[in-house]
Structure formats: structure tokens, C-alpha cells
Amino acid sequence: MKSEERHPRLTGLVRNRAIHHRTRRHLALGCALALAGIGSVLLPGVQQSVADDGTQLIIASSGQPFPALPGFANAPTPSAQQGELATAAARPAQGPDLDPVQTAALYYYAKQRQIDRVEAEIIRLQALHPGFTPPRDLYIAADKIVPDESNLWQMFGADDFTGIDAEIIRRKAADPAWEPTPDFQSKLEQKKQRVRMKELATTEDWLALLDVSAAIDPASEEDVDLVWMKIDALSAAGDRDGLARTLRGLLVREGDKRLTDEHLIVTLQKALRDFPASEIRALAAMLWPEASGGYLPAVLRLDLARKQVAEFNAGKDIAPVSSEALAMLALEARKSRRPEDLSLLGWHALKVEAPAEAQPWFEIAMQVAPDPENAKGMYLSLARQKLESQAYAFAAAHLGDISDDPVFLMNVLSPRFGNPAEGGMSAEVVHSYSTAILETSAADHAEILGWYAYNSRQFDAAEAWFRQSYGWEASPDRLKGLALSLLRLKKNRDYAALKTEYVANYPDIWPEIDAAPAPKKRKAAAIGGPASDVKTSYVRLFEAKNYPACLREIDRLGASGAKPSVAVIRGWCELGLKRFGAARMSFETAMAGSGQVGTDAVYGAGLALLGARLTDEAEALISAWPLSSVRDRELKLEIYYQRARSAFDHKQYDRVVQALDARAALDAEPRDLMQMRAWAYYHMGQSQRAKAVFRELNMVIRDAGALAAIEQIDSREGR
Numbered sequence: 001m002k003s004e005e006r007h008p009r010l011t012g013l014v015r016n017r018a019i020h021h022r023t024r025r026h027l028a029l030g031c032a033l034a035l036a037g038i039g040s041v042l043l044p045g046v047q048q049s050v051a052d053d054g055t056q057l058i059i060a061s062s063g064q065p066f067p068a069l070p071g072f073a074n075a076p077t078p079s080a081q082q083g084e085l086a087t088a089a090a091r092p093a094q095g096p097d098l099d100p101v102q103t104a105a106l107y108y109y110a111k112q113r114q115i116d117r118v119e120a121e122i123i124r125l126q127a128l129h130p131g132f133t134p135p136r137d138l139y140i141a142a143d144k145i146v147p148d149e150s151n152l153w154q155m156f157g158a159d160d161f162t163g164i165d166a167e168i169i170r171r172k173a174a175d176p177a178w179e180p181t182p183d184f185q186s187k188l189e190q191k192k193q194r195v196r197m198k199e200l201a202t203t204e205d206w207l208a209l210l211d212v213s214a215a216i217d218p219a220s221e222e223d224v225d226l227v228w229m230k231i232d233a234l235s236a237a238g239d240r241d242g243l244a245r246t247l248r249g250l251l252v253r254e255g256d257k258r259l260t261d262e263h264l265i266v267t268l269q270k271a272l273r274d275f276p277a278s279e280i281r282a283l284a285a286m287l288w289p290e291a292s293g294g295y296l297p298a299v300l301r302l303d304l305a306r307k308q309v310a311e312f313n314a315g316k317d318i319a320p321v322s323s324e325a326l327a328m329l330a331l332e333a334r335k336s337r338r339p340e341d342l343s344l345l346g347w348h349a350l351k352v353e354a355p356a357e358a359q360p361w362f363e364i365a366m367q368v369a370p371d372p373e374n375a376k377g378m379y380l381s382l383a384r385q386k387l388e389s390q391a392y393a394f395a396a397a398h399l400g401d402i403s404d405d406p407v408f409l410m411n412v413l414s415p416r417f418g419n420p421a422e423g424g425m426s427a428e429v430v431h432s433y434s435t436a437i438l439e440t441s442a443a444d445h446a447e448i449l450g451w452y453a454y455n456s457r458q459f460d461a462a463e464a465w466f467r468q469s470y471g472w473e474a475s476p477d478r479l480k481g482l483a484l485s486l487l488r489l490k491k492n493r494d495y496a497a498l499k500t501e502y503v504a505n506y507p508d509i510w511p512e513i514d515a516a517p518a519p520k521k522r523k524a525a526a527i528g529g530p531a532s533d534v535k536t537s538y539v540r541l542f543e544a545k546n547y548p549a550c551l552r553e554i555d556r557l558g559a560s561g562a563k564p565s566v567a568v569i570r571g572w573c574e575l576g577l578k579r580f581g582a583a584r585m586s587f588e589t590a591m592a593g594s595g596q597v598g599t600d601a602v603y604g605a606g607l608a609l610l611g612a613r614l615t616d617e618a619e620a621l622i623s624a625w626p627l628s629s630v631r632d633r634e635l636k637l638e639i640y641y642q643r644a645r646s647a648f649d650h651k652q653y654d655r656v657v658q659a660l661d662a663r664a665a666l667d668a669e670p671r672d673l674m675q676m677r678a679w680a681y682y683h684m685g686q687s688q689r690a691k692a693v694f695r696e697l698n699m700v701i702r703d704a705g706a707l708a709a710i711e712q713i714d715s716r717e718g719r
Contacts, residue, residue: 098125098129098132102125102129103125104181104182104183104184105121105183106118106121106122106125106134106138107138107141107142108142108149108181108183109121110138110139110141110142111139111142111148112150113139118138122134128256149180149181149184151167152164152167152168152180152184153184155167156184156187156188156191159191159195161188161192161195164188166709168180169709169711170711173711190223193212193213193226194223194225194226196212197209197212197213197226197229197230198229200212200233201229201232201233204236204578205578206232206233206236206237206578207233207237207580207611207612207613208613209229209230209232209233210230210233210234210237210239211613213226213229213230213233216230217249218230218245218246218247218248218249218250219249219250219252219253219257220257224250224259224263224267227246227250228266228267228270230246231243231246231247231250231267231270232270234246235270235273235274236578240274243274244275247267247270247271250267251264251267251268251283251287261297264287265297265299265300268280268283268284268287268300268303269300269303271283272303272304272307276307276311277304277307277308277311280304280307281296281304284296284300284304301328302328302329302332304325305321305325305326305328305329306329306340306341306344308321308322308325309321309325309326309329309344309345309348310344312348312351313344313347313348313351320352321348326345326348329341329344329345330345333345333361333364337364337368339365339368339369339371339374342361342362342364342365342368342369342374343361343362343365343373343374343377345358345361346358346361346362346365346374346377346378346381347377349361349381350377350380350381350384353384355380355381355382355384355385356381356385358377358380358381359378359381359382359385361377362374362377362378362381363378365377365378366378366398370398370401371401372401372402372404372405374401375394375398375401375402376402376405376408378394378398379391379394379395379398379402379412382394388415391412392412392416395409395412395413396425396426396428396429399428399429399432403432403435403436404549406435406436406439406440406537406553407436407440407442407556409432409433409436410433410436410437410440410442410445413425413429413432413433413436414433414445414448416429417433417448417449417452418448418451418452420452420455420456420522420524424523424524424525425525426525427525427526429525430525430526430527430528433445433449434449434527434528434530434531435531435534436537437449437530438530438531438534438536439534439535439536439537439540440536440537440553440556441472441536442472443469443470443472443473443475443478444469446465446466446468446469446472446530447465447466447469447475447477447478447481449465449527450462450465450466450469450478450481450482450485451481452524452527453465453527454466454481454484454485454488454519455519455522455524456519456521456522456524456527457488457518457519457520457521458524458526458527459485459488459489460489460529461527461528461529462481462484462485462527463482463485463486463489464529464530465527465529465530466478466479466481466482466485467482468530469481470482476506476508476509479498479502479506479509480506480509480512480513482498483495483498483499483509483510483513484513484516486498487513488518536553537553538550538553538554538557538566538569539569541553542569542572542573545576547573547574547576547577548573548577550569550570550573551570551573551574554566554569554570554573562589564589564590564591564592564593564594564597564598564601565590565593565597567586567587567589567590567593567601568586568587568590568593568597568600568601568604570586571583571584571586571587571590571601571604571605571608572604574586574608575604575607575608575611578611580608580609580611580612581608581612583604583605583607583608583611584605584608584609584612587601587602587604587605587608588601588605589601590604591605591625599626599627599628602621602622602625602626602627603627603631603635605621606618606621606622606627606631606635607635609621610635610638610639610642613642613646615639615642615643615646618635618638618639619636619639622635622636633666633667636662636663636666637663637666637667640659640660640662640663640666641659641663641673643655643659644656644659644660644663644673644676645676647659648676648679648680651683653680653681653683653684654684656676656677656680657677657680657681657684660673660676660677660680671697674693674696674697675697677693678690678693678694678697678709679709681693682709682713687713690709690713691709691710691713694709694710694713695710698710
């Protein structure tokens with residue numbers, strides 16, 4: 001999960017409640033996503049009212065039921081079985097009966113003689129269970145029922161799970177009746193899950209994270225960070241219904257399970273990524289009813305203002321942003337000079353046709369965080385004030401930033417090439433313009449450059465650009481420019497051949513060509529012919545791993561983006577963003593291509609299916625479409641690994657061995673899979689095979705887990 005450690009200060013809950021917590025910010029700004037057709041995040045008493053308006057809310061009956069989260073409707077209550085002595089000792093003389101699990105920590109601290117923690121734990125239990133009193137013989141009872149787990153807790157603190165497993169196996173071999181305390185077992189399982197989920201969140205393996213977090217109940221999970229990671233995974237996977245259910249389960253908690261205000265705010269900030277500001281505002285008003293929706297925590301009001309401005313900037317027919325939200329965001333932007341806030345305000349001013357107001361916001365943004373979006377905003381602020389000279393000067397000074405959007409760059413620079421009388425241009429401007437033309441295959445702009453070269457008597461360059469332009473998209477003016485260039489170069493034979501070929505198609509241009517005077521020499525920037533080593537913009541962005549920008553460039557191509565050679569690049573970009581479903585569709589489109597494009601598309605489709613954990617479909621794909629032996633082997637190795645991992649998690653140990661055997665036929669088995677194989681044999685009752693693999697693991701590197709497993713097997717066999 002991505003979250004920042006610096007917590008903004010919360011202020012201003014009503015009725016003079018001062019909150020001095022610090023909370024995490026986790027806000028993704030961007031285009032507003034409509035909620036039509038997807039899950040709503042509404043609390044009890046809030047429902048969607050109009051089918052064609054997914055953001056309009058009404059207050060319904062407070063008794064309106066909520067759909068239960070799958071898997072938790074009939075969830076059993078945890079219980080622990082301990083010896084008669086433990087049960088008797090854990091039950092106080094007066095007060096409520098507490099489960100041994102609930103008092104495990106108290107007895108552990110008592111055994112360790114950690115007096116402060118004992119007192120704190122008693123206070124905690126009394127707060128949760130009024131009337132609870134500890135037994136008079138607490139320390140004596142603790143010595144009797146709590147085993148020494150100090151070494152286990154030391155390894156627990158170091159996240160040494162292998163060492164813990166080995167120590168548990170060793171102790172059980174020495175005393176088959178021994179078990180770790182319920183407190184330790186529950187904390188160990190929770191920590192293993194937390195560590196695993198953090199690893200998956202760091203690598204952005206969201207589908208695997210959803211598998212690991214499937215059993216987490218947002219309505220009761222005590223570690224809210226785990227629920228937040230699940231929310232991040234659901235958001236990344238695009239599961240809006242699951243996201244709405246999880247957010248709802250976390251937000252509707254009541255009583256002692258209600259989240260703290262700072263945790264509620266972080267949760268709502270996460271919800272802002274996927275749901276409209278209007279719905280989040282309604283949720284906040286219900287979470288803090290004393291505010292009546294009119295005065296919410298400052299940090300949340302600020303994030304709502306950001307979301308509201310972002311939705312307005314990105315959408316059409318969106319309600320204007322309130323003056324209060326704009327004033328709040330402007331105040332924060334002037335104080336913090338946060339680039340995202342400055343940019344939001346600048347683009348808002350441009351959208352409401354106030355370029356003079358946009359200019360200072362973009363000026364500050366370019367000072368603190370110059371980037372392509374701020375550079376474009378600054379240029380437009382000047383151009384829309386009719387400050388053409390200043391706008392061009394700014395663009396010429398920031399070609400590196402504006403070049404990120406070649407279409408925008410061409411539109412900025414082309415007026416100078418179309419009207420040379422406005423002034424000369426630097427070599428950098430000419431190079432940027434010609435490169436953008438080649439990156440986008442822009443026939444119109446290639447023609448503009450051709451006429452610029454022709455009118456400045458640079459006929460060789462003019463011929464090259466007119467040929468390039470006509471080759472991309474035929475038109476009479478481009479052919480006319482090419483013919484004139486050939487005449488000025490005295491390439492009479494080439495001119496005659498051109499005329500013979502196209503006179504029937506364009507009969508009207510030839511008299512104009514014969515009558516046209518030669519251009520006069522004038523001062524102009526030097527123009528070269530089209531470079532041969534310029535890659536298209538989307539290929540360049542893909543190679544730079546700028547996948548979002550690559551996809552934007554492909555979208556600009558329109559129908560041409562469906563060509564197999566383009567679709568395969570789209571597939572790689574979507575795969576890089578872990579959008580496995582979209583990547584699969586793009587690769588399937590590209591599979592219609594021939595040669596390398598087609599085989600690359602089959603390989604990419606296989607990777608997309610495996611990324612989505614669709615192993616059977618991946619196997620069917622590579623069985624039906626030919627691949628190189630290297631790629632075929634790579635995909636099969638991953639298929640067999642995923643099958644083995646899934647079977648092990650579901651305790652289907654015979655299938656684990658089958659999948660590992662198939663994989664081992666293709667490649668040597670790494671240590672982690674050898675361990676999986678050994679434990680599969682162990683659980684299948686094949687002790688000798690398990691011991692053989694454990695011994696092999698221990699031959700190269702001493703493996704404490706393998707040694708403990710061998711000891712456990714020997715003990716079970718009475719050796």
C-alpha cells in the first residue's frame with residue numbers, strides 16, 4: 001500500500017472538539033469516474049435514487065438493510081481449547097467469563113513480570129468487559145499455564161518465520177502435547193498475512209493481494225491497515241462492487257469498533273479515488289452528524305475541494321466548483337506551493353475562460369515543478385490572452401517539456417512556419433518540429449514544412465518533405481509542391497514521369513505549376529530532410545516505460561490504433577500497468593498480424609492470462625498457437641508454478657506434486673519449490689520422500705527448517 005508517513009493536522013470538528021491527531025494522505029487526482037452501473041459506497045440510510053444519475057443521493061429509511069459481505073454472513077466465532085487449569089485460572093471470581101484467548105496477553109505479561117503491561121492490560125480488559133477483575137493468584141496461575149515463548153517472540157520481532165516454524169516443530173517433537181499459546185498463534189498468523197500483503201502491495205501484484213486478503217472482514221478486522229491494502233487492490237483491479245462493499249463494511253462500524261476520526265478520514269480519502277466528491281461529502285456528513293454536512297475536518301474538506309476541481313476540469317456538463325472550495329484550495333496552494341494544487345487551479349481558470357487568472361498559477365507551478373502539463377497550461381494562458389509573441393517565446397524556451405506532447409508542439413510551432421514574416425526560428429525549434437512530425441506521421445505539418453523550405457529556396461529539403469507528406473496522405477497541394485520542387489531542381493525527367501503518372505488524377509494543377517514563378521531568396525532557418533532514425537512517439541514512450549503517455553499517443557491515432565503493429569505496443573503498455581484484461585484484448589487484436597508482430601502478440605496474450613491467474617486459458621493458448629521453444633518453456637514454467645502454488649494453498653498435495661513434476665521436466669527446481677515439494681510429501685504421508693528432499697536442501701546450505709522437519713518426521717516414526 002502506498003501511503004505517506006507525514007500526517008496533516010486535523011482541525012475543526014464542530015462543538016469545539018479539537019483533534020490533534022496526524023493522519024496519512026493518500027489522494028489520487030484525475031478524471032472523475034461515474035458510479036452508474038457500479039457499486040455504491042453508501043452507508044445505511046443512503047441509497048441511489050435516479051437510475052440515470054449515479055451520483056444523486058437521497059436519505060432512505062434508517063432501517064434499510066445492507067447486503068452482507070460474502071463469506072461473513074455466518075462466520076463462526078473464534079474459540080480456543082486449553083487445559084482445565086488454564087480455563088479455571090482465566091475465569092475471575094466475579095464478573096464476565098472471558099475466553100482464554102482474550103486473557104492470553106494478560107497471563108503472558110504476568111509470567112514475564114512486566115508489571116506496567118499487566119496493569120495496562122487489566123485496564124483494557126475492564127474497559128472492554130465491565131466488571132472484569134483479575135484472579136488474586138494471577139502471577140502463580142501465569143507461571144503454571146503460560147509456557148516460555150521468549151525465543152519465539154524474539155524471532156517474531158525479527159519476522160523470522162522460518163525460524164519460528166522450525167522451533168515449533170522442534171518443541172512438538174520433544175513434547176507432542178505442547179502448543180504455542182493462542183495469543184502467539186493468532187499474532188503470528190496476522191503478522192504473516194501483513195508481511196505477505198505488504199510484499200504484494202510493494203510489487204503491485206494486486207490480484208495475488210486480493211487472494212491473500214479474501215478472508216478479511218472489513219467490519220471486524222482490527223488491523224485497519226490490512227483493510228486499506230485490500231481497498232488499494234480492489235481499486236487497482238477495477239472491482240467497484242467489491243470496493244464499495246469493503247468501504248461500506250469499514251465505515252459502518254459502530255460502538256467500540258468504530259474507526260477513529262483519523263482512520264475514517266484516510267478511508268474517505270481512499271474512496272475519493274474512485275467515487276465522486278458529492279457521494280463522499282454525503283458519507284462524511286453521516287459519519288459526523290453533529291457537523292450536519294456543513295463543517296467537516298479541514299483535511300477532508302481540502303481533499304474534497306481538490307476532487308471537486310479535478311472532476312470539473314476533466315468532465316463535461318459538470319456543476320461549477322463552489323467559491324468556498326476554490327478559496328480553500330487557493331489558500332492552501334499559496335501557502336504550500338504544492339504543484340498539484342497549482343496545476344488544478346490553473347486548468348480550472350482556463351476552463352472557465354479566465355486565462356489572466358490561470359497565468360500566475362502556472363508561473364508558480366513552473367518555478368516549483370516544471371513539467372509538460374504545467375508548460376502547456378502556461379503557453380495556453382498566454383496565447384488565450386492574445387500574447388502571441390510571449391507565448392511563442394515561452395514555448396521555444398521550454399521545448400523539452402512541450403515535446404512530451406508532439407501534437408500540441410506542432411500546433412504551437414506551425415504558425416511560425418506558415419508565416420515566416422513573424423520572425424526567424426532557432427535550429428532547436430526546427431529540429432523539435434520536424435521530429436514531432438515524424439513521430440506522429442503528421443502529413444499536414446510535413447506539408448507546412450515542405451512549403452517553408454520551398455519558399456526559402458531550400459528545394460532539396462522541400463522535395464523530401466513533400467514526398468513524405470504525400471506518402472502519408474495524398475492531396476493535390478502536396479503533389480503540386482513536389483512537382484514545383486523537381487522543376488526548381490531541374491529534375492526534368494523526374495517531373496515528366498510524375499506528371500505522366502498523376503495527370504489523370506489531378507488535371508487542374510499542371511497549368512498552375514507551369515505558370516508559377518520561382519520564389520525569391522530570403523532569410524530563413526535551415527531545413528533538413530526527414531531523419532530516418534526517428535521512432536514514432538508511442539514506440540519511444542513505450543521504450544521509455546512511460547506507459548500512460550504511450551497509451552495516450554495510441555489513442556490519438558484513432559482507427560489506426562487497431563492495426564496489429566500498434567495494438568501489440570498497446571498490449572505491452574497495458575501489461576506494464578498490470579491491466580491484464582485490457583492487455584489480453586489488445587494482444588488478441590494484434591494476433592491477426594503476421595510475422596514477428598503475430599508471435600509477439602501470442603506471447604503477450606499468454607503473459608496477460610498468467611497475470612490474471614487464468615492458467616488453463618494460458619495453456620490452451622500456447623497449445624493452439626506456435627511459439628519459440630524459449631517462450632513456450634517460459635510460459636509453461638509459470639503455468640506449472642501457479643498450479644502448484646494454488647494446489648498447496650488449497651491443501652491438494654497430490655496436485656502439487658503433479659504440477660512440480662511437470663515443471664521439473666523443463667527446468668531445475670529452485671529451493672523454494674523443493675521445500676514445497678517436501679512439505680507436500682510430508683502431508684501426503686510419504687515420509688521417506690519428504691526426508692530425502694529435506695536432506696538435499698540441507699546439503700548445500702544449512703537449512704534450519706529442513707533439519708526441524710527431519711527431526712519431526714523421525715519423532716513421528718518413533719526414531
